[in-house]
Amino acid sequence: MTGTSGELGDLMQRGYRFALSLTHDSSRAEDLLQDAWFSVLRVKGPWSRSYLFRTVRNRFIDECRRDGRVGMETLQDHDNAEAAVDSQSWHDDDRVFATNGAFDRVLGNLRAEERAVLYLSAVEEYTAQQVADLLDWPRGTVLSMLHRTRGKLRQLLDVDAKELT
Amino acid sequence: MSRGNLRDHLENFYGEKSLSPETAERLRALAAADTDPSHRTASHRQPVGLNRLTGIAAGIALILSGASFYMVSSRDAGGRKESIGRIPVGGQVVNHRGFADAAEARYVAVKFQIDGCPRAAEVEPAFCEMVDKLGDKPVMFGRYDMTNAVNRRLSHDWACVMGIDWACQGAAQSGTILLLDRKTGDVVGKLTDRQQLPEMMRTLDQAMH
Structure with a gap:
């Protein structure tokens, strides 16, 4: 230590x-x-x-x-989505988000591995390769999951915001 | 509602979350015990120091380790009798001073047991009697429960923090009592169901002198 x-x-x-x-x-x-x-x-x-x-x-x-819960799963079949992801996509939407309570609710609807990838990438600022090394996934899988999860999160936040209004 | 990009929102969300102070303190104490060179587990066969920090960390580990392992008596460094009774440690309020002092004892007598094991049951009365009769010795009595994977794991974690895991890894059968010297890292006595109580007491007594 x-x-x-x-x-x-x-x-x-x-x-x-x-x-x-x-x-x-x-x-x-x-x-x-x-x-x-x-x-x-x-x-x-x-x-x-x-x-x-x-x-x-x-x-x-x-x-x-x-x-007996469903744990982490790899998404080998989504490896080809790498091209769809670019490094600026975190910043492409300056938009209205829900409150932290709603954000919490929406995050709860994501799968564990989706939240983990989001966390590592957004908060810990890990690169896709670092996340891939940590999770033992191919880099392409990480990138595709990140892309899909961001989309899913935005979609869920939109739905949540509409429900609130 | 707030405005900002997704990354900022995630950073804010997770940034607000923090570990409870109690848990943080527990983990810090365990890590601190690991910084102490004398705390090296005896898989390295090094003598184990008996300082207060180790004792406190061991007490905390005892609390964490659940009811599978509990101490049955202790004596403080000055030789004064300090009976702390049979205390199941899982989630109960315990006398921390008592645990720390007990954890400082040089010798540890560990009874290995599996629920329903006839050998362990046969040794039990003698073990309890030893606890009563050897109250004036600097020895801590404990149980290492191997009934199932969870109990084995909890007991093993406890033994690791106490620095006696080297003696507890598959070496002993249920119904065996090992007397361990935490200062030198040696097994100084082994008692089984084939020995009678007086013989067991003699063995323990000789080992401690």
Whole structure:
């Protein structure tokens, strides 16, 4: 274990937010992070963001399998959508969004892996290749999922906004 | 309603979420215990330090580890008897000072058990009696439950934090009691159902001298 207390706190919060992106439930995210934390301690793994994220994700998959839930799935058949994605697409819509409560609701309608890809890309600012390495997916799959998820999220937000008005 | 791009909104949304202070404190304590060189688990066969930090971390781990592992007695460093009774640790309020002191004990007597195992049941009365009679020794008594995967996992996590996982990984059968020296990282005694209580007590006593 290396690093200052501040670095550790930052790592912890990032790990929690990543777990939250997977579970979309604060108490489950805390459990997941604790589980992953124990794993890192047990194997004396490095205290790095990518290692912790990978451990959190593996624990999440284990949990899904154990509970018989549908967990992370790859989208091998969407690899060819890479060309449709460009790096500016995060900024192509300056538009009206719903409140955080509605945003929470809409995110809850996404699948775990969709939220995870969104989180890693938008908040952690991982490149597609870094996300692909972390999730063990091909880069094309990550790009296509990112593209589809952004579209889906916008669509859901539009529907939600219309319902509110 | 607010205006902005999707990335900003995601950043704001996740940026507002944070880990609860209690959980953060627990994780910080566990990580801090890992910084202590004396906390190395004995898979490296290094002596285990018995400082207070390790003790506190172990106490926290005990709380986290659920009811599968619970201590049955302790004695503080000064030799004063401090019985903390049979305390199931899962989700219950415990005496942290008691746990920390118990975790500082040099010797740990671990009973390996599986629910329904006749050997474990046979050793149980002798184990309880030892807890009562060896109250004046610097020894912590504990159980390592191997009944199912969850209990094994929880017990293993506890043992890791205590620095005694080297002795608990597949080495002992249900119904066996191992006496471990946390300072030197050695198994100093092994008790089974084939031994009678006086013999077990003698073995423990000799091991500790």
